[in-house]
Amino acid sequence: MSEAALATAPAEFAPWKDSQATPLIRFQNVTKRFGDFTAIDNLTIDIYEREFFALLGPSGCGKTTMMRMLGGFETQTEGTILIDGQDVGPIPPNKRAVNMMFQSYALFPHLSVAENIAFGLKRDKLPKDQIAARVDEMLNLVQLGKFANRKPHQISGGQRQRVALARSLAKAPKLLLLDEPLGALDKKLRQDTQFELMDIQEQTGTTFVIVTHDQEEAMTVASRIAVMDHGKIIQVDTPAKIYEEPGSVYVADFIGDVNLIEGSVTTSGDDHATISWAEGQQNLIGIAHDEIPAGTRATLAIRPEKVNIATERPAEMTNIIHGKVLDIAYLGNMSTYVIETPTGQHIKAQAANTRRIARRAITWDQDVWLSFTDTAGVVLTS
Amino acid sequence: MRRLSWFNTVSLTLGFAFLYIPMLILIVYSFNGGKLVTVWAGFSTKWYGELFRNEAFLDAAWVTLKVAVMSSSVATVLGTMAAYVMVRAGRFHGRTLFSGMIYAPLVMPEVITGLSLLLLFIAIGLDRGVLTIVLAHTTFSMCYVSVVVSSRLVTFDQSLEEAALDLGCTGFEAFRLVTLPIIAPAVISGWLLAFTLSLDDLVIASFTSGPSSTTLPIKIFSAVRLGVSPEINALSTIMITLVAVGVIGASLTSKRAIVKRAKDEQEAIQ
Numbered sequence: 310m311s312e313a314a315l316a317t318a319p320a321e322f323a324p325w326k327d328s329q330a331t332p333l334i335r336f337q338n339v340t341k342r343f344g345d346f347t348a349i350d351n352l353t354i355d356i357y358e359r360e361f362f363a364l365l366g367p368s369g370c371g372k373t374t375m376m377r378m379l380g381g382f383e384t385q386t387e388g389t390i391l392i393d394g395q396d397v398g399p400i401p402p403n404k405r406a407v408n409m410m411f412q413s414y415a416l417f418p419h420l421s422v423a424e425n426i427a428f429g430l431k432r433d434k435l436p437k438d439q440i441a442a443r444v445d446e447m448l449n450l451v452q453l454g455k456f457a458n459r460k461p462h463q464i465s466g467g468q469r470q471r472v473a474l475a476r477s478l479a480k481a482p483k484l485l486l487l488d489e490p491l492g493a494l495d496k497k498l499r500q501d502t503q504f505e506l507m508d509i510q511e512q513t514g515t516t517f518v519i520v521t522h523d524q525e526e527a528m529t530v531a532s533r534i535a536v537m538d539h540g541k542i543i544q545v546d547t548p549a550k551i552y553e554e555p556g557s558v559y560v561a562d563f564i565g566d567v568n569l570i571e572g573s574v575t576t577s578g579d580d581h582a583t584i585s586w587a588e589g590q591q592n593l594i595g596i597a598h599d600e601i602p603a604g605t606r607a608t609l610a611i612r613p614e615k616v617n618i619a620t621e622r623p624a625e626m627t628n629i630i631h632g633k634v635l636d637i638a639y640l641g642n643m644s645t646y647v648i649e650t651p652t653g654q655h656i657k658a659q660a661a662n663t664r665r666i667a668r669r670a671i672t673w674d675q676d677v678w679l680s681f682t683d684t685a686g687v688v689l690t691s
Numbered sequence: 692m693r694r695l696s697w698f699n700t701v702s703l704t705l706g707f708a709f710l711y712i713p714m715l716i717l718i719v720y721s722f723n724g725g726k727l728v729t730v731w732a733g734f735s736t737k738w739y740g741e742l743f744r745n746e747a748f749l750d751a752a753w754v755t756l757k758v759a760v761m762s763s764s765v766a767t768v769l770g771t772m773a774a775y776v777m778v779r780a781g782r783f784h785g786r787t788l789f790s791g792m793i794y795a796p797l798v799m800p801e802v803i804t805g806l807s808l809l810l811l812f813i814a815i816g817l818d819r820g821v822l823t824i825v826l827a828h829t830t831f832s833m834c835y836v837s838v839v840v841s842s843r844l845v846t847f848d849q850s851l852e853e854a855a856l857d858l859g860c861t862g863f864e865a866f867r868l869v870t871l872p873i874i875a876p877a878v879i880s881g882w883l884l885a886f887t888l889s890l891d892d893l894v895i896a897s898f899t900s901g902p903s904s905t906t907l908p909i910k911i912f913s914a915v916r917l918g919v920s921p922e923i924n925a926l927s928t929i930m931i932t933l934v935a936v937g938v939i940g941a942s943l944t945s946k947r948a949i950v951k952r953a954k955d956e957q958e959a960i961q
Contacts, residue, residue, distance in 0.1 A: 380853075380857060381856075381857075382853055382856075401856070402853070402856040402857050403856050403857070403858075403859045403860055403861060407857075408857055408858070409853075409854070409857045411850040411853070411854055412850070413848055413850050415848065415850040415851045415853065415854035417851065417854075417855075417869055417873075418873060419872045419873055428855075428858050428868075429858030429859050432858060432859030432860055432864070433859060460955070462952060462955055462956055463955045463956075463958065476854075476858070477857075480858070480859070
């Protein structure tokens with residue numbers, strides 16, 4: 310790295326933008342069928358070294374199949390999978406520089422924590438002292454030094470998760486696969502563990518591919534997320550892009566809470582599109598990078614927290630919707646308001662509760678104005 | 692403790708009476724001093740002494756033990772392999788037929804199994820002796836082992852094996868280092884079951900044994916036809932004791948393991 314490069318602030322980690330970077334994993338037109346069922350449908354994707362890549366989707370979308378093909382437990386029906394430039398099709402799981410952390414953890418119940426971690430190292434016929442040193446290193450990494458001699462059933466669920474992680478990292482794989490790694494933990498523990506996972510990924514510099522159906526988890530840990538459905542990747546992007554600028558209604562709806570306002574495009578261009586959506590309501594403007602022909606049916610996707618709610622008509626906002634408060638859900642730190650427009654559509658707005666509940670002005674059946682900026686929502690045609 | 696109702700007390704008593712009164716009588720009369728089996732003539736252990744001087748019985752016991760150890764060991768290997776394949780092979784054409792064929796000997800009348808084996812041994816010109824009994828016992832006890840082991844394998848988390856492969860094991864290593872140690876209790880109880888079945892089999896052994904290879908059940912059966920001797924009571928008492936010790940020991944060990952495991956898990960949660 311040159312002096313100049315070092316001098317600048319930490320560079321953004323985005324190898325997928327760099328046309329020179331060679332991907333660690335390449336799926337090339339991969340299809341996997343189980344009998345008549347197509348689990349993976351002509352899928353092509355590149356994943357880069359040091360990425361924390363999340364495969365996100367509902368159950369049955371093919372995300373686990375993709376991971377199992379990387380691990381060597383399934384073979385694709387068509388297409389090629391390359392890891393580090395090598396076609397891994399004919400390579401069995403035990404010959405791949407890939408390790409997997411199983412959803413059930415799959416800890417060997419008859420072996421102690423230390424023996425579990427040493428298991429893979431022993432298969433490599435490493436000298437004894439080297440194995441012991443590596444096991445110690447791994448135990449320290451996951452802070453389980455005290456539990457080295459316990460059996461898996463003698464430790465808690467969170468500790469088991471860490472043993473599974475340590476075992477799969479012990480052989481220093483090029484690629485670590487994590488199948489719903491935090492699925493069995495309760496919510497509080499899951500959040501702490503997410504940060505731990507990110508730290509460990511950074512410390513070891515291993516490429517992580519994680520399978521999850523929990524969008525919050527994917528958003529927290531991943532450098533990029535692939536949203537999958539029916540064996541296809543719908544969108545691959547950074548968590549922020551996926552959330553702020555979903556490419557399709559499916560992605561917008563799958564990630565987080567969203568208002569989907571259907572209408573037809575009136576004008577488009579200059580990265581924006583306008584839709585007319587209901588009689589008596591003002592047209593709405595949102596982001597649209599591609600030009601959309603006028604008259605096309607389109608959906609404006611707008612997140613509730615980007616919608617302002619006020620009791621008086623705001624002066625200079627681009628997008629304004631008039632309606633009546635139908636419902637208020639008080640969530641403690643914020644409230645969600647469901648507004649019914651005169652034409653009967655429901656739109657959600659979220660506001661942080663910065664004042665005590667008794668002082669707030671908005672109540673049921675009140676006339677309110679919703680407003681948002683022209684970059685808050687996106688206009689989607691698919 | 693909760694008191695049982697009169698109905699439960701009666702059914703419990705009747706049940707145990709039916710199960711254990713015959714054995715109890717046998718045990719009591721093995722300590723009879725007289726020659727007549729049905730007339731009590733004072734306590735004595737002399738028939739136990741007689742028994743250990745009876746060469747024919749000792750020979751038969753030795754043959755039985757050899758046959759039981761060999762046949763149950765072979766049956767355990769074959770039965771475990773069969774169970775593994777049936778549980779792991781997934782769905783293939785004729786799977787139901789195959790698994791049905793493995794379990795069919797469970798319900799096959801022993802006389803027919805014995806007769807067909809006898810015909811086979813004659814056809815291939817194999818002289819009847821210890822070897823033929825071992826083969827015959829392996830044949831019928833293998834399916835029992837297979838039933839016991841496959842019921843354990845069905846609940847076995849397959850990702851454990853995948854984890855072993857993932858960490859660098861070959862398929863056989865994964866079986867030897869991970870699967871086998873975990874299913875070992877089922878394999879051992881399969882072995883014990885096969886061992887007991889072989890110990891007490893009379894029908895199949897009488898079809899497949901030769902003149903020099905009489906097993907204990909055959910010996911007892913033919914001796915009883917000439918009249919029940921107190922020696923046989925003594926021998927039976929020894930067998931009951933052995934079986935009881937084995938069964939109680941096995942259940943105590945497994946119970947202790949369960950209790951310990953529950954305690955460990957409790958501690959882990961805290």
